[in-house]
Amino acid sequence: MQVNGLPEHVGAVSQPTGTESEPTSLYGGLTSELEMVTVLPHEGPAGVTPECPVTGRGVIVVGAGEDPVHGEGPQESSRSGELGDDTPTEERRILSVPEMQKRLAEKAVQDPDHRFGGLYDLLLREEILRAAATRLLGNEGSRTPGLDGIERDALKRNQEYHLAKVKGQLASGTFQPMPVKRVYIPKRNGKMRPLGIPTLYDRWVQMAIKTVIEPIFESDFATISHGFRPKRSCHTAIAHMYNAAAFPKRKYYWAIEGDIEGFFDHVHHKKLMSLLRVRIRDQRTLDLIWSFLRAGVMEGQLFKKTEEGTPQGGVLSPLLANIYLNHFDQWFLQRSHVGEKGHWRENNRKSGHTNLWMVRYADDFVVFSNGTKEETEAFKSEIKEWLDKELKLTLSEEKTAVTHTTDGFDFLGFTFRRKKQKATGKELLYSYPSTESVNRAVRRISDLTDRRQLLKSPEDQIEALNAFLRGWGEYFRHSAAKSTLRYIGTRAYMRMWKWLVMKSGARHGWQEAKEKYGHDNTWRAGKHVLIKVGYMKIDYPRHRVIPNPYLSGEVVTEHRHYDPFLTEWTGVNEYGEDWTVQREAARERAQGKCEVCGSDKHVEIHHVKARRKGGTNYLSNLVALCRPCHRQSEIPTSRVYYRIREILAELDSGEPDALKGARPVRGGER
Numbered sequence: 001m002q003v004n005g006l007p008e009h010v011g012a013v014s015q016p017t018g019t020e021s022e023p024t025s026l027y028g029g030l031t032s033e034l035e036m037v038t039v040l041p042h043e044g045p046a047g048v049t050p051e052c053p054v055t056g057r058g059v060i061v062v063g064a065g066e067d068p069v070h071g072e073g074p075q076e077s078s079r080s081g082e083l084g085d086d087t088p089t090e091e092r093r094i095l096s097v098p099e100m101q102k103r104l105a106e107k108a109v110q111d112p113d114h115r116f117g118g119l120y121d122l123l124l125r126e127e128i129l130r131a132a133a134t135r136l137l138g139n140e141g142s143r144t145p146g147l148d149g150i151e152r153d154a155l156k157r158n159q160e161y162h163l164a165k166v167k168g169q170l171a172s173g174t175f176q177p178m179p180v181k182r183v184y185i186p187k188r189n190g191k192m193r194p195l196g197i198p199t200l201y202d203r204w205v206q207m208a209i210k211t212v213i214e215p216i217f218e219s220d221f222a223t224i225s226h227g228f229r230p231k232r233s234c235h236t237a238i239a240h241m242y243n244a245a246a247f248p249k250r251k252y253y254w255a256i257e258g259d260i261e262g263f264f265d266h267v268h269h270k271k272l273m274s275l276l277r278v279r280i281r282d283q284r285t286l287d288l289i290w291s292f293l294r295a296g297v298m299e300g301q302l303f304k305k306t307e308e309g310t311p312q313g314g315v316l317s318p319l320l321a322n323i324y325l326n327h328f329d330q331w332f333l334q335r336s337h338v339g340e341k342g343h344w345r346e347n348n349r350k351s352g353h354t355n356l357w358m359v360r361y362a363d364d365f366v367v368f369s370n371g372t373k374e375e376t377e378a379f380k381s382e383i384k385e386w387l388d389k390e391l392k393l394t395l396s397e398e399k400t401a402v403t404h405t406t407d408g409f410d411f412l413g414f415t416f417r418r419k420k421q422k423a424t425g426k427e428l429l430y431s432y433p434s435t436e437s438v439n440r441a442v443r444r445i446s447d448l449t450d451r452r453q454l455l456k457s458p459e460d461q462i463e464a465l466n467a468f469l470r471g472w473g474e475y476f477r478h479s480a481a482k483s484t485l486r487y488i489g490t491r492a493y494m495r496m497w498k499w500l501v502m503k504s505g506a507r508h509g510w511q512e513a514k515e516k517y518g519h520d521n522t523w524r525a526g527k528h529v530l531i532k533v534g535y536m537k538i539d540y541p542r543h544r545v546i547p548n549p550y551l552s553g554e555v556v557t558e559h560r561h562y563d564p565f566l567t568e569w570t571g572v573n574e575y576g577e578d579w580t581v582q583r584e585a586a587r588e589r590a591q592g593k594c595e596v597c598g599s600d601k602h603v604e605i606h607h608v609k610a611r612r613k614g615g616t617n618y619l620s621n622l623v624a625l626c627r628p629c630h631r632q633s634e635i636p637t638s639r640v641y642y643r644i645r646e647i648l649a650e651l652d653s654g655e656p657d658a659l660k661g662a663r664p665v666r667g668g669e670r
Contacts, residue, residue, distance in 0.1 A: 097131040098553050101215040105550035108219035108279070115277075120284040122212050123205075124171055129163055132207035134638070135558050136200070136315070138631030146199030147181050147298060155200055156634050166204060175288070177202045177295040179303060180312050194265075196297060196312020206292060206316035209285070214319055215550040216279050221322060222329035223546070224338075227362030228318035230549045230556045234412045235478050235541045237361045238431060241416065243543035244357045245368050245405070245429050252357065252368035254376040255409045255416075258383065259399035263363035264321060265309040268392040269293050272310075272324050292316065308392075321362065324391065331386060332358050332367075354379070366411050376402050405429065413437045413564070414479055431479040437564075441472055441488050449495040454503055458517065458525035459581075461499060465492055466531050473533040475564035478541045486534035496523050496530055527584055557628075582617040590624035596643045602627040608644060623647055 100122065107114060122128055133155075136142050142152045155162055169175035180196040198206070214230075221229065226237035245252045273290060280286060292311045297304050310317035336356040337344050345355050354371025356379065367383070369376040380402055384395040403409040408417035415434040420427055433441075448464055456464070469492055473485055500513040500523070517523045523530040549556050583605045593600045606625045609615030623644050625633060632638040 097127055097211065098550075098555050100128075101211070101550045101556070102553040104212070105215040105219050105548055108216045109548065109551070112220070115279060115281040116216060117280075117282045119212050119280060119282045120170075120288070123208050123285070123288075124167060126163065126167070128208055128211055129167060129204070130637070132204055132211055133159060133163070134632065134635065135211075136203055136207045137635060138628075139315075139558065142200065142203065144197050146197050146202065147178050148199045148201070150200050152200065153634075156636065159635070159637060162201075166201060170205070173284075175205065177205075177292050177311075179296040179298045180314075182297045182299045182312065194312065196314070198295075198311065198314050202292070202295070202311075203315055205288070206311070206314050209289065210316050210319050213280065213285075217319065217323050217326070218550060219548055220279070221326050222333060224333070224358050225322060225326065225329055225360050227360065227364075228322060228559060230559050231546050232559070234361065234475075236543075236546065237359050237412065238414065238478065239541035239543040240359050241366065241411075242429065242431075242541070244359065251427075252370045253405060254369040254371070254373060255403050255405055256367040256369070256376060256380050256383070257399065257401050257403060257409050257411065258365040258367060259396045260363040260387070261394045261396040261399075263325075263393065264312075264317065266393060267310050267321065267324050268308055271391060272320060275323055275327055289316075289320075318362075325360065325363070327391065328387065329358075329360065331390070332356075335382075361412060364411065366409070368405075373402065373404075410434045410436070413476070432481050433476045433479065433484050437476070438484060438488070441468075442491055444468055445488070445492050445495050449499040451502060453499070458500065458503065458523075459528045461496070462523060462525055462528040462530050465496060466528075469531055469533045472564045473531075473536045477536045477538055480538070482534075482538055485536055489532055489534035492530065492533065493522065526581075579617050582619065582622065586619055586622040586624055589619065593624070594626035594629055595624050595647050596629045596640050597626060599626040599629075604630050606630055606633050606644075608648060620648070620651060 104116070107116075137152060137156060145151045166175070178199050178201075180198050180202075183195050183197065184192040185195050218229065224240070226232040226234070226240065269290075272293070273286065276286060276289065292314065294306060295311065296306050297312065310320045333339060336358075337348070338357065349355050349370065354369055354375045357368040359366050367379070369379065380395075380400065384400075387393040387395055401409070405416070405418035408415050410416075413434055414431045414437075416429060416431050418427055418429050445465070445468070448468065449461070453461065453464075469488070472488070477485065497510070497513060500517055501509040504513060506512055517525055519529065522532055586605050587603065590603070592603060594603055603624050603626055606623050607615045607617075608621050608623060611617075615621050623633075625640070625644075629640045632640040633644060635641055
């Protein structure tokens with residue numbers, strides 16, 4: 001079979017005709033412009049159509065078993081930097097980033113041993129850098145500047161200038177990451193957690209690298225891994241656990257609650273680079289990743305080298321962590337014979353031996369065992385020894401325990417326990433919010449309704465509680481949490497009642513508060529009603545085979561870890577006393593939908609002119625946007641930016657404050 005005139009097993013590289021490019025050392029810096037190598041396959045099922053930015057190159061066809069680095073194989077004449085047949089250049093270009101990612105993923109799936117070259121050339125493409133900027137600037141974390149002091153707003157205002165600067169530095173090989181600014185934030189146990197803040201330039205380039213290499217490694221990742229991967233989440237990990245251990249015939253008795261001690265700070269750099277070389281042979285891309293690993297950190301005025309660990313705060317760190325721990329996943333699958341044909345595991349169990357299963361989320365994992373406690377303890381020791389020897393990691397003795405499933409174990413904020421079903425008497429694996437999660441929720445509700453919050457209005461107070469209850473309930477309702485949801489809902493109801501009494505200042509205002517704000521066994525202030533979290537529908541997650549998201553050719557959105565304790569709003573109204581009313585008026589004007597795309601999911605209200613720049617809460621300055629559109633609203637090159645201006649032009653009556661008079665007055669009739 002041939003594709004574009006070349007056999008399927010043939011790859012193609014480009015380099016100056018009559019020259020050879022020698023490989024450079026990993027520690028020797030980036031390779032020169034003349035040593036740029038493009039090893040991406042042709043358009044179609046074989047891979048991606050490569051583009052050579054340097055003219056005057058010859059095309060070298062490399063047969064199977066030959067070394068493209070040294071230019072082996074017959075040579076063809078130059079074709080203006082394009083490889084393949086005589087198809088017009090405009091038709092053979094990569095038209096979109098998703099198309100490029102799809103072709104990389106297809107090649108990675110079809111040829112598991114293929115090592116990709118020419119990835120650095122893809123980093124120089126404007127569409128890659130623009131897509132990386134869009135994903136980066138849509139991230140809330142991009143608001144915080146690094147050591148260079150460049151802020152997100154400055155990057156948005158002069159994106160073309162910054163794009164040309166980053167591209168020029170990458171093309172000339174002069175781009176060097178800056179040290180990461182380190183700050184400390186408190187942890188739940190009272191200790192301090194180090195937090196790294198890279199510069200926006202560094203995060204930009206890391207996002208571009210991630211855009212290019214993630215489709216390759218996503219094709220290699222195991223199905224038992226769920227952390228920081230597209231289309232996967234905590235709930236997909238929980239569904240996988242149900243599928244592995246919830247059925248009566250799958251009798252796993254013991255569970256190893258695994259936790260790797262200080263994982264992100266102890267990734268071995270040379271071992272990580274060797275795992276990257278399994279799929280990447282483009283030396284300049286490897287050198288660039290190495291420079292991020294060795295960039296160092298700044299604590300105040302003190303510089304510290306980074307001898308190990310992934311880039312702190314970097315968008316590339318979760319992907320590098322998954323690449324590192326994928327080695328552990330593959331070892332486990334081989335060790336436990338998961339996925340082998342035939343009835344190996346069934347025969348193994350009949351012979352009296354232990355079968356194992358694992359689900360991993362980032363550096364936390366659970367291993368199920370249907371053997372004895374002694375056999376499970378022995379496998380825990382085997383895991384500890386293997387991690388120390390192969391990945392230079394330490395299994396946390398404090399957090400790693402062997403627990404019987406009838407006693408229960410905690411994972412991702414849930415408690416999992418095997419017990420008999422009341423209706424049938426069969427043993428099933430149940431999950432519900434852990435005691436720690438419930439206690440944290442109670443403390444959060446108390447903090448939101450204590451005396452320090454009495455300056456808020458009742459409307460803002462209800463919205464603050466709703467923001468937390470809605471997020472917490474949506475996370476934990478995918479379990480046997482009905483009674484827990486009712487408990488948390490009752491707690492919120494009683495605390496809100498106490499807050500309303502304190503707000504009124506009356507000595508015995510319990511009945512007065514209930515008469516004024518009580519509504520259908522909850523609280524109502526204006527149009528704001530405290531949600532009844534206990535009425536949320538219980539929906540158990542179902543395990544489904546998750547296909548490679550990059551094979552669809554569609555846009556893969558940025559994936560984030562969701563924390564149910566991080567609310568979007570705490571009720572502190574930085575936008576002024578009239579903000580809540582104006583926000584609802586803007587939402588009503590749009591009929592609860594995004595005014596750009598028409599979506600009715602996660603609709604937020606956007607200030608066209610920011611408050612810090614003199615913008616007001618007038619309806620003429622507010623637009624209802626869904627969350628994806630909101631993230632692109634301040635990017636001058638986005639379609640959302642232009643559409644917002646068109647909407648305002650349609651609403652503008654010639655008087656900037658014409659809509660001001662329609663604003664209702666807080667404190668009036670309810």
